[in-house]
Amino acid sequence: MLEPGLPIIDPHHHIWDRHGETYLLPDLLADTATGHDIRATVFIQCASMYDEAAELARRPLGETRFMTALAQASESGKTRACAGLVGLVDLTLGDRVTPLLEEHVALSGGRFKGVRNRTAWDPSPRVRSNLEIAPPGPLADPAFRDGAKRLGELGLTLDVWAYHPQLPLVWEVARAAPGTTVVIDHCGGQIGVGPYAGREAEVFAEWRGAMEKLAELPNVMVKLGGLAMEISGKQWHLRDLPPSSEELAADWRPQIETCIELFGADRCMYESNFPVDKGMCGYAALWNAFKRISTGASAAEKTALFSGTAARIYGLNV
Template identity: 40%
Template sequence: MREAAPAGSYLPPTERRHERSDEEILDPDLEIIDAHHHLYDRPGARYLLDEYAGDVALGHRIVGSVYIEIMAMARTWGPEHLRSIGEIEFANGIAAMAATGFYGDCDVAAAIVGYADLRRGHAVGEVLDEAIARAPERFRGIRQITLEYDDPAMSAYISNPPPRGILDHPDLVAGLRELGRRGLVYDANAFHHRLSDFSRLADEVPETVFALNHTGFPLLIGLSEDQRREEIAAWRRDLRELASRPNVVCKVGGLGQVFLGFGFDSRPVPPTSRELASAWEPFVVEAIDAFGADRCMMMSNFPVDGRSCGFVPYWNALKYIVRGASREEKEQLFQLTAERVYRIDRPSRS
């Protein structure tokens, strides 16, 4: 059994895979907004600006990024419902450091997605307004993880899981409406068997943009081949249904997590980008076909997906999968959708 995650975490300790020295950068001039990554400092798991900037420096042209909450750097004082503001302040400070250019040309955390308990309904507006006040140029949305599962073995991968029933809470819709009133995004994170709940909620709150995490997060670990086929069919059906909602966009990536059952995290030799592309292509292609390039954005989910592969082969795999797309489609996938959804206005640097 894998070791448990640090207290307060939804993730196991990060075990980075070494980069493959034989990988050249595909399409090196393609500008990328990394639509989803994390930064944190925990016992045995450090990934801060230096580490992310080091990954960016490996060669892919990452020009900006979206910081996503991971229950890190919360305040230890003040009202409980406002303590998550600490993480937004932390991310905003990281962004200010990156904006100096000292760490490279990437605008790290150009947009910030924080945490708030949307079950507070209309009262969550206090948290949102405080977040806007603390990071007015960068705060762009809220993620409240809603991972639910029945297999107790999953506790080896998710320590301190979120409470069950969030997606069914009677005040959730009111909380989502508070996001829409402020032009903020709801980052939707649940395993694929709850995709129909996101369709229901997107219908109830059409004024709020939903950004679906991790390609709809197929939960496929530990399944037989027949079970795997059944679950992929269910994921595909519900993803297509969700894509019919115009206020939903899809983040394509996060496929290096253990939950998909590819086993790259346990291999003695890290995979090449072509191996990753072979495994990931059906999921990437399905998502893009369902949503369209103008409603999809590529994400790294680093350092979490670093358990399966290095940063260079990760992005090479995504680029290789869409090698047949037009230049305009690639620009939508890798940059423009994220800029539009998260309202990123990158300053020119002299």
């Protein structure tokens, strides 16, 4: 482990039991115990443990209830798993949004810190989508932007997973809700498959232009990670052995350094995106890669990138 004493908050992981795959609390704690100083984590919605007997809008309360129990179970351990929760409330529900948000907060004992809706979409069938509603999804819906404003009124954040062609829509949402902290997941979602394959320079330029504009909005933050996913064009999962931290750092450095350059360390936070990225690389190597990329950062910048920004944005007392 590089810099094993550097405190880390992992602000983006999932817990699930679905489609024959499981990643539960023991799996998470096994990963966080591989040598880095993981003080706490933030769970991000993934449509798991829903209350299928409830009406549609209330089903995600089951996820919040389950993750709250996991948080309580790990409070006295080395890693406070699920210390913060980002769940799902359909922000297009109009006046129903506020009471639902308040119910999630109460159910979680205050651990519920924000919302993420399913927004990532691209017209190419080669680009996987996680939409629940008809494409192109809710980002352009005025009701969604009204819901985003409600989040800020309650002191909650908005996480957004969008592909890079959707970033102008994310900008419009963030501009319409200046009182809400908007967190862009996975460095803004550069696509490297389907019609975007083999166009790395063109895609990077388009992505950078959109991120430059987003950086002008002070309520926008960025999670640095999610870059091992197959949708980015990487094929790590097809190798006999997983990539080393040196390989990962070399591959991820252009996007991550660009984000830090544009937003500053105090608006950026490293994330694991496990178990999604677990299919491509190991937890220990992932954090070593981030530490390699941050070799030239000051002590204050490292604190922000590895724990401080996450603690501030998600209101964690760690």
